[in-house]
Amino acid sequence: MNRFMIGQYGRFDYNKFRRDFKPGFYGIEACLFEREEDAEHLLKEAGDHGFRIGIHFPLRAGRYKHRDALLLSDDKGTREAAYADVEQELSYLRRLRPDYVLFHYPKPVIMDDRVDWTLWRFSDRSEYAWESEYSLETLREGSEQLFEWLDRKSREYDFTPVLELDGLNRYLYGTDLLESLLCRYPGIRLCLDTGRLYLQERVDPYFDAKAVLEAYAPYAKLIHLSNTNIAEGRVRFNHYPVHPAQKPEEGWAPMEDYLRIIAARNPAVQILFEHNSALISDEELAQCYEWVCELMNGISS
Secondary structure (H helix, E strand, O other), X not given: OOOEXXXXXXXXXXXXXXHHOOOOXXXXXEEOEOOHHHHHHHHHHHHHHOOEEEEEOOOEOOXXXXXXXXXXXXXXXXXXXXXXXXXXXXHHHHHHOOOEEEEEEOOOEEEOOOOOOXXXXXXXXXXXXXXHHOOHHHHHHHHHHHHHHHHHHHHHHOOEEEEEEOOOOHHHHOOOHHHHHHHHOOOOXXXXXXXXXXXXXXXXXXOOHHHHHHHHHHXXXXXXXXXXXXXXXXXXXXEEOOOOOOOHHHOEOOHHHHHHHHHHHOOOOEEEEOOOHHXXXXXXXXXXXXXXXXXXXXXXX
């Protein structure tokens, strides 16, 4: 379990920490803290318990116009403001000495015009662009700039940049654009979100979640692990803890298949349980941890 992590979002929740965090866990990912004292709690507990800190940008809530940094916006002013926001947050984070800082990629999400995205959630219109209005060359140029900048800043601020794959279009799953950048900048890593990958496969007939896991798991530092249930044309559950009793024929993601691919392609990857553990019992949470541990270690039959 020394690769396992939990999340703390909105605040440092001591009840969640005491229930979910187990001896030997690697660390805690923090995001959108409302109060300065929560960052102090995080830093104190990291020192006391010897775990690493990961940051899902931004750590501080309400500081910036957009929750996710729109680093690939085709509007120059929006893009420059996003870079400035990230620089400001990195400066603040120095004292926390984060292991990594995570950003969504691409942001804005480039949406395939052929797909019905009704089930996809965005906080506002700025978070996505239609593929017909955003060219492959624009993405290529913006990504080149982003990778070069993050590579420099990672050395300046001493952290690993992690790009969490958001909604993907054929620019990313149908070309070598992203893989070539990851090879050129090996210090920049990925985060793969199992719930989001499953959701996209259900809404996008051109998307293959398992193929994406096969292709990109070797470049991942982190897996955001949770399950999603989709039935009768709606999302019934998201950020639900994974469990061996969840059956794909009942609308759940094929999580065992996903985890076997991840374990085969990148057995050292870190697993962040990005779930709402309040939805299940203590016994079920223990079963969740044990099952994932077995699958990642190739023990489960």
